Amino acid sequence: MKTIHVCIGFVLLALVQLFVPSLMIWEQEDILISGNVYKFKTRPIDPTDPFRGKYITLQYEIDYFPIADTAYRYGDQIKVYIEKDSAGFATVSAISKEPLQTNNDYVEAKVTGNYKNAIHFKLPFDRFYMEETKAYDAEKAYVETNRDTIKNNVYALVYIKEGKSVLKDVIIDGIPIQEYVEK
Numbered sequence: 001m002k003t004i005h006v007c008i009g010f011v012l013l014a015l016v017q018l019f020v021p022s023l024m025i026w027e028q029e030d031i032l033i034s035g036n037v038y039k040f041k042t043r044p045i046d047p048t049d050p051f052r053g054k055y056i057t058l059q060y061e062i063d064y065f066p067i068a069d070t071a072y073r074y075g076d077q078i079k080v081y082i083e084k085d086s087a088g089f090a091t092v093s094a095i096s097k098e099p100l101q102t103n104n105d106y107v108e109a110k111v112t113g114n115y116k117n118a119i120h121f122k123l124p125f126d127r128f129y130m131e132e133t134k135a136y137d138a139e140k141a142y143v144e145t146n147r148d149t150i151k152n153n154v155y156a157l158v159y160i161k162e163g164k165s166v167l168k169d170v171i172i173d174g175i176p177i178q179e180y181v182e183k
Helices: 002-034 132-147 177-182
Strands: 036-043 055-057 077-084 090-096 105-115 118-122 127-129 154-161 164-172
Touching: 002 154, 002 164, 036 090, 036 132, 036 164, 055 132, 077 118, 105 154, 127 164, 132 154, 132 164, 132 177, 164 177
Parallel strands: none
Antiparallel strands: 036 154, 055 127, 077 090, 077 105, 105 118, 154 164
16 A cells, blocks of 8 residues: 555656646746847946856846835835837836836846935846857857947847746847857
């Protein structure tokens, strides 16, 4: 009798271990299929960690919202409501701790500061993972292209649906970063 219980437990455990990753993958794919795509302008960074290797750290031009409100504290979870500007790039239309009655997409973010009459926040898609052998060259290309303030044409393609987001690609001069590195 104990053997059958162990076998049933093993089968259930195996099914759970297959189900959880499948659910996570399905959720990400659903966002890519039915979510709205936004282009987030990036800005240059100074890499400080030589061991990054497998991903590119991204910083965005939109990392604050001008509002004088002392209710927002460091570490608070907020909803950042996004809309597109005339050039098709993402802009922040509102922030809130609670859901707003609006048709705009939003992402969950964390408050990093409240100063100079603005709420500063960190967007959740700040790392772009890619093939390890290309990551260093990609980060170099990203930083060099972003530092050129005249030609700064670097942005991230992010799909957003119901508060969830998926970073699909980083585009440099209209070319996906994997292809740009191969040039």
